[in-house]
Amino acid sequence: MFTTLSLRLRIFLFFAFLACATSGLAIAGLVLGYVRLGEDHALSAFVIAGAIAVLAIFALTTWVWVLFDENVAKPVERLAAEMRARAHAEVNDEIDHAPARYLGDLGTAAAAVASNLTETRNAMALAVGRETARLASEKTRLETLLSEVPDGVLFCSPWHTIALYNGHAREILGSSEAFGLNRPLRGLLRMAPILQAYERLLTRGNGTDDEGGTDVLVTTRDGARLLEARMRLLRLEGQETEHPGYVLTLRDVTTDMATHLERTHLLETLLGGVKEAVAILPDGEAADALATLAAETERRKRATDTGWWPMESLVAEDLGAALGARLARKGVAVACELGPTILRCDGFAVTRLLERLALDWAGQGAGELTLTLASEGAAEAVVSLEARGDVPDSATVAGWLKEPLSPGMTGFTGAAVCVAHGTSVAPEPAGPGRAALRFALPLARPEPSRPYRTVLYDFDLLNADIPDDLAAASLRGLSFVVFDTETTGLNPQVDEVCQIAAVRVVNGKLVEGERFDMLVNPGRKIPAASTAVHQITDAMVADAPGVTEALARFHTFADGAVLVAHNAPFDMAFLRRREREIGRRFDQPILDTVLCSAILFGQSAEHTLDALCERLGIAIPEADRHTAIGDAVGTGEAFRKMIPMLEAAELPNLGALIKAFDRHSRLIEHLN
Incomplete structure (x- = not known):
């Protein structure tokens, strides 16, 4: 009931009740005193005393209420209005907390909250502006890239209307009135092959993660052009649907098909003439050679007949x-x-x-x-x-x-x-x-499983400026290869690598699509104690590349990047031992996440990979622990998160970080 009333009215009602209650108690006391006295001539004195008491009570209560209203109720309401304006009306002026001087720290605290809100809002607006500008720039670059794709590209809805097209699609399909955004595809193409391919892809992908496409031949509506089309469903994360849209890439093969048919006709005519000539030639080596040549030509012709048609x-x-x-x-x-x-x-x-x-x-x-x-x-x-x-x-x-x-x-x-x-x-x-x-x-031959085709890009690299002196390069601007090895034992002088894996960190981001993961045949038995740790058996590496080949391929993967590992001296000892055999040196800078952890968290902290990942909120699936790729991904995520922390610790470039490593070198000596 009272919560709907204003604060000032509720305070007024409180003081009014207080004045009335106090006056009532004073009058009750006077009445009780008069009754106990029992003298009628004293009534007037009691009445006068009661009136004075009541007037004094009301006067005092009113004075206190006025002070309370001016110095508490009004400032509280004003503060509330000011904060509401800054919360909802985007007012950025500071709150004047002088009128709330009798409210203790409330006015100062409200002003601080409003100021922080304004700063946060401005910072968010700047961040949103920067991100919007970045997205707009990337959108423009992608549009430019798409416009230069040599094939026609159409993004189509499940209802077979056009949602996106590039310039080459307009050139292929013509600039008729039927072409445009949200226009039906049936006005441009004969739809039977498109519809059948779409239904086939829906059936193939029902309940699976199949990301494959399908190839078809289709003609334009007027039949003037024959197009080779590739259809691929647009199954986007977060937009799952039974009938997704699709991408259609088009290539005009009208001339190709005419040329192929003409070539086929000429070859068939030629081969027919040769066969007739062979039939009337006298038997001999020349006739046999000509017949053999004709048969071989016909065989090769049949092989090429089937090579160009989309299957x-x-x-x-x-x-x-x-x-x-x-x-x-x-x-x-x-x-x-x-x-x-x-x-x-x-x-x-x-x-x-x-x-x-x-x-x-x-x-x-x-x-x-x-x-x-x-x-x-x-x-x-x-x-x-x-x-x-x-x-x-x-x-x-x-x-x-x-x-x-x-x-x-x-x-x-x-x-x-x-x-x-x-x-x-x-x-x-x-x-x-x-x-x-x-x-x-x-019959279809079994095809090896292929990863989902994705596009990897970072347009910031177009404007990257790497100084000639690598030591002066910022950490965020460098490319890193974060790697890990699994070995047959812990002695680099006698043991060998049995698995090596790596990921890339570029421009401060982990590149998901660029990984190196290889089992290695160590050329010796893997001890049972080592297998118990990394689960790699002799059977698993029996057909794997040898150590020399594996390290040579890893060197190619890591070329031009800074190497990063957890307890790097251990892993690098295995790599450097084989440098002479592979004819290459691992001479790039090497960073150690153990030392990065010591710099950021102190030498007294635990610096195992598990402890580091736990501190940074990184979860490595248990099935991937003590596998080279699992540990490489975990180390890469940890290093990526430590880059801004190292920058905040006034270690903004590679040279400063390597110098800081010298202060913690004893930690590595202790680990090894």
Whole structure:
């Protein structure tokens, strides 16, 4: 109830209640005294005394209330208003705390809070301004970079509208009225290959972390240009969705395809003429040599026929599902029995080829269509489109293959698809009353796992100024390679490296995408005691590079950078022992995070890697402890966090830090 009233009114009501209560008690006391006295002639005296007491009480209370109101209530309300103005109205003037002089330290404290708020707000505004300017600069640079990409690039929404494009995309697709931001892609391209590729990527990536793309051939809306397109889903962290957008890179292959088809035609004509000439030549070495040359040329031609067409790894079941859906819309049923075999082909082109064969064959009375797949060795599989009916003759099948597979794409025929895949369609019997159209497709070879393709950049490096004297270079401006080794033992004179790993720290930041991690064959048995620490066994390093090769490759990785390690003398002893064998020296500056820790936290502190990471709030997963890459990442994170601390300790450059190391060299001697 009273909390809704103003502070001054509540104080006034308090003093009014106090005056009334005090007056009431005084009157009650006078009444009690008069009654106990019992003399009527004293009544007037009691009344006069009571009136004077009440007036005095009210006068005194009013005077105290006025003082309290002027020196407490009003200053408190004013301070509250001033602080509210600075909190919400961005007022930056200092608070005048003189009127609050009777409130002790409240006025001074309020002024300090307001001043600190103003400073914090200004500092934040400056930081936001700098970051905004940096982001704007990076955005401009990335836009410039994207504009120079030689391929057309489109970022498309799940609804197949354009969200971003570069200048080359406009050149490829033309400057028609249908081109622009938030315009549908269907106004520019024939969408069938795009839609099929998008659905295929969604199916492939469902419930997985697959970041691969797919290649397709697509034509412009008017069919004037043939484009090679690569599609990749835009799965962004924090924006997970079942239907993400995608990136489409486009390359105009109209001229390439025309040239390829012309080349193919010329070679086929030439080879046909050579075969006819060989047939009429008399037997002899010349005829045999010409026949051999023709056969070799034809073999090499077939190999190049399949090299330029965009191919992808495709699950055969997906091929059957796409074919079944397209034929169902045209009233033709097909039973697919393909299994999980993975083919290497152009899924869109093969689907359209099978669709054309099925529709033309069904138009001649074939029924009960079935699509099957049978492996032929380890390199290819045979696709069989079977049906109830007679075996079609080769001339009829050749006619089907000459028809365009998509409207407006006269060069996109079944014959062209067969040539691109190095195969041919063969009509064959398939049992009593049934026939089959068969062609071979290559099986996909297992591909090694590849890391996610990412772009690493730091535009600040464009303006970096490294002085000629490395000792004068700032720590933040140098490049560091932070490394760690796992060894067969603790004696650098007899033991060997069995794992070496490193990360880069550039411009004060750990570069996640640049790592060196290699198991090393030490050329000797790894003791069980060492394996218990780093979990590296003889079997794990049996096929690994030897020490000389591994250290030579590490030297290349670390070339031009300052080396950093935790207890560096131990690791460097193993590296320097092999300098003569690899023909290179590790002569760059070397920093030790043990000494950095001693400088910042004092020699009396514990300087193990675990203790240092705990102090700096760095968590190394237990599974990565005592592995070279895990310790290298932990050391790199620790060193990155110590760079601003070293700068604050008046050690801003490499020379000053190395001089400071000399004061703590005994610590390293003690550790080793």
